Amino acid sequence: MDHHPVVIKLGGSLLGQPLLQDWLAAIHQHARGRAVIVPGGGQYADAVREQVDLTAEMAHYQAMLAMRQAANDCIALNPAYKRADSLAAIARLLAADETPIAVPVDDWLFAGDIPASWDWTSDSLALWLADRLQAERLLLVKSVAPDDNPVDVHSCSGIVDAAFADLLTRVTVEGYWAGPATADQLPAWLAGEPRHDIARLD
Known part of the structure; x- marks a missing residue:
């Protein structure tokens, strides 16, 4: 990878909402080949949480599979995207000027610094991925x-x-x-000029 990507985590609450299509369209138009998308699990992850008989390890794995289903939903809305199931696949797609929707389940599962815990949801998984990819920024x-x-x-x-x-x-x-309704501000954020509706997390 000869440049530093940005990682954009699209919250699971957007699944099934028109605003998700706005974000997918904006990212494809302004950040193709530069952005890596991480989807939240949304209602699929909620269904995992409701299964009280799961071990922490089983819930951890199934929550990641929930994110994979959310990725499939995003691709169904916008087939321009490709799902990336590994760090290697993310790198290949970026090199081909594609925009991956990344759910590198095995890389997450075998990472020694990611515990099997609901403390780690798609937020922290996206941040971990951004760090591993040496990303410029995370949104x-x-x-x-x-x-x-x-x-x-x-x-x-x-x-x-x-x-x-x-x-x-x-x-x-x-x-x-x-x-959720700030997809129009993505170009400014990509240019390093975030508006007031995009705030830095400190």
Whole structure:
């Protein structure tokens, strides 16, 4: 990989919403070959949470498969995207000027620094991936608009998962947060000029 990508995590709350199509269209238009998308698990992950008889390891694995199903939903909406199931596949697609929707399940499962815990959801998995890819920046697209509170407050309130704030202090990737209806601001963020509706996570 001869350049540093950006990683964009599209929250699972967008699944089934017209705003998801807006984001997919904007990313394809403005960041093809540069962005790596990580999908949230949405209702598929919620279904895993409802299974009380799962071990932590089983729930961890099934939650990642939920993200893979969300990736398939995104591709059904916009077939220009390709699913990438490994770090190697992500690199190949970026090199081919494609935009991967990344769910590298095996790479996550065999990473010694990712525990089998609901503290790690698609937020922290996306941040881990951004760090592993030496990404320029990470953007979390959430169901709510950003505010000025520090990231540890957002971890406590559930805006980001419980592991995210600590992980952010241990990586060099800059994290940002966008509300759901701000796809039109993506070009400015890509140019390093985020507007007030895209906030840095500190």
